[in-house]
Amino acid sequence: QRPLAALVAADPGVAVRFFHYPRELGACGLPGVEIPAHTLTAVNGRACDLSLAIACIGERPGAAADDGIAALAAAFAAFDMRPASARLAAVVDPFLSDDFPRRQLDRCLRERKGAPAEQLAAHLRYGAALDVRGTPTIVVVPVQDGTPQWPSAQVLPGRGGERLREAIAAARRMNATP
Numbered sequence: 001q002r003p004l005a006a007l008v009a010a011d012p013g014v015a016v017r018f019f020h021y022p023r024e025l026g027a028c029g030l031p032g033v034e035i036p037a038h039t040l041t042a043v044n045g046r047a048c049d050l051s052l053a054i055a056c057i058g059e060r061p062g063a064a065a066d067d068g069i070a071a072l073a074a075a076f077a078a079f080d081m082r083p084a085s086a087r088l089a090a091v092v093d094p095f096l097s098d099d100f101p102r103r104q105l106d107r108c109l110r111e112r113k114g115a116p117a118e119q120l121a122a123h124l125r126y127g128a129a130l131d132v133r134g135t136p137t138i139v140v141v142p143v144q145d146g147t148p149q150w151p152s153a154q155v156l157p158g159r160g161g162e163r164l165r166e167a168i169a170a171a172r173r174m175n176a177t178p
Contacts, residue, residue: 007164014168018072020054020120021127021135022047029112030121039133046084049109050075051123053092055116056108060100071095130155138164142171149174 027033028048058068074091081087138156142149154167
């Protein structure tokens with residue numbers, strides 16, 4: 001993640017958006033979402049709950065602009081923590097407060113509706129359409145006149161910094177073409 005942060009800091013023409021693609025069986029229980037079976041993992045690491053909790057944290061009352069990113073970073077930092085419930089607690093506990101009590105987070109996770117669930121469902125549909133087979137995956141999307149050019153998206157599995165720079169250069173060349 002540091003090479004990506006350095007790249008963004010060094011280049012005002014690059015922006016980063018994070019999409020969740022938890023590859024758990026059941027497509028997180030969100031209606032209208034299907035994930036191809038060949039992209040799923042059967043591991044119950046509570047990836048769906050983590051993704052939804054991160055979205056809930058980012059949407060909670062009084063959330064700072066980067067709280068969702070901070071929660072995502074905490075999820076990656078706690079990747080090997082077991083059991084999965086301890087990992088979830090390690091991610092969400094720092095964000096609980098009188099304005100965002102555990103019962104509100106639990107309701108967000110249990111009900112799976114509202115803006116956080118809609119966001120996760122959209123991310124899952126997009127990941128399925130791109131046939132994402134592993135995470136993390138980097139997708140480079142050129143933008144013209146403020147509009148993402150999704151048909152020109154390039155999927156880069158893993159974290160390869162050099163491949164990322166090459167994809168950004170290719171996206172810029174595509175934007176320079178009349």
